[in-house]
Amino acid sequence: MTPLSSYLLVAALLFAVGLAGSLTRRNAILVLIGIELMLNAANLNLIAFWRYGPHPEALTGMMFAIFSIAVAAAEAAVGLGLVIHVHRHAHTTDLDAMNRMKG
Amino acid sequence: MSFVFYPIAALAVAGGLAAVLLKNTVHCALALTVAFAGLALLFLQLDAQFAGFAQILVYIGAVAILVVFAILLTRGSETPRDGVYSRHWTSGLAIAAGVFAVLGLAVLQSAQVLPHETGTIKATVMQIGNALVARYVLALEIVAALLTTATIGAVIVATHEKDGAE
Numbered sequence: 627m628t629p630l631s632s633y634l635l636v637a638a639l640l641f642a643v644g645l646a647g648s649l650t651r652r653n654a655i656l657v658l659i660g661i662e663l664m665l666n667a668a669n670l671n672l673i674a675f676w677r678y679g680p681h682p683e684a685l686t687g688m689m690f691a692i693f694s695i696a697v698a699a700a701e702a703a704v705g706l707g708l709v710i711h712v713h714r715h716a717h718t719t720d721l722d723a724m725n726r727m728k729g
Numbered sequence: 730m731s732f733v734f735y736p737i738a739a740l741a742v743a744g745g746l747a748a749v750l751l752k753n754t755v756h757c758a759l760a761l762t763v764a765f766a767g768l769a770l771l772f773l774q775l776d777a778q779f780a781g782f783a784q785i786l787v788y789i790g791a792v793a794i795l796v797v798f799a800i801l802l803t804r805g806s807e808t809p810r811d812g813v814y815s816r817h818w819t820s821g822l823a824i825a826a827g828v829f830a831v832l833g834l835a836v837l838q839s840a841q842v843l844p845h846e847t848g849t850i851k852a853t854v855m856q857i858g859n860a861l862v863a864r865y866v867l868a869l870e871i872v873a874a875l876l877t878t879a880t881i882g883a884v885i886v887a888t889h890e891k892d893g894a895e
Contacts, residue, residue: 628734631840633771635833636738640745640764642829647749649821650814655754655799659761662792663745666768669780677775678843682850685860689868691780692857695787696872700879702792706799707883713803714889722815 633674641667654709654719658702665698734774741767752813754800762793776850779857 641664648660669691676687713719744764751757765788772781815821861869 628731628774629840629845630843631836632734632738633775634836634843636742636771638829638832638836639742640768641832642825643742643745643749645828646822646825649824650818651749652813652815653754655796655803656749656757656813659748659757659796662761662788663748663764666765666784666788669784670768670771673772673775673777673780677777677850678846680844680847682847682852685852685857688777688780688852688857689860689865691777692783692861693865693868693872695780695783696876699787699792700876702795703883704879704886706795707887709799710802710887719803 630674630678633670637667637670637674640664640670652720652722654712654721654724655706657721658705658709661705662698662702665694665701669694669698731774734771737767737770737774741771743767755797758793758796758800761796762789765789765793777852779852779854 644660644663644667646660647663648657651657651660672687672691672694676682676685676691679687709719712724716724718724741764744760744762744767747760748757748764751760765784769781769784769789772778772784
């Protein structure tokens with residue numbers, strides 16, 4: 627059986643990849659993709675700790691991951707709706723070009 | 730030491746890397762589905778069948794499609810002239826590398842004291858359903874309200890209002 631630390635390292639790597647993507651990309655949709663990767667890395671940690679924890683029959687980590695998936699889906703819907711609205715307003719999804727708060 | 734873990738983990742990480750590195754935005758969204766599929770396989774590897782299939786349904790089935798729709802609606806697949814990376818990409822990369830170094834060091838330092846596997850686990854859908862409607866029913870209701878609100882909010886935000894129309 628794979629040790630827990632391997633799963634944690636994979637999750638850390640995915641989190642770092644997502645963070646790098648959301649901090650370096652220009653396109654707002656790619657930033658959202660990076661955020662989704664970070665959320666998924668956190669889910670992997672939750673599931674791994676649930677599997678290796680002392681009381682897996684309590685299902686706590688599993689429940690946390692399921693609710694986290696639901697919240698992430700809501701976040702993706704609202705985020706992409708905002709991106710579409712901003713694109714209609716500013717005619718770009720380039721975050722470097724969006725430097726004004728006022729419409 | 731399970732051998733299957735390494736190709737699955739490599740698939741997930743490679744999908745994630747491709748999703749943030751590729752130039753064409755549509756290719757990024759497709760690479761994202763590969764990363765999600767790899768993560769779902771990792772969940773299955775961890776005996777979390779329900780979470781694995783929920784991951785496939787929610788992420789590959791819904792979120793990735795949503796991302797593709799958003800890309801097509803914003804014509805984001807055209808590669809911009811002045812590159813796909815932001816002006817401050819070096820500092821972003823440095824921050825991400827620092828975060829990974831800290832997380833990796835923390836995991837490696839504590840690898841000895843981390844708990845070991847505790848036999849086989851059965852988390853059947855029945856147990857999960859019972860837990861959802863008994864112990865976690867309040868959280869379930871809150872998530873239901875949140876999803877409803879988020880869906881209505883996303884529709885309101887993205888609805889096209891013509892100039893002059895009330």
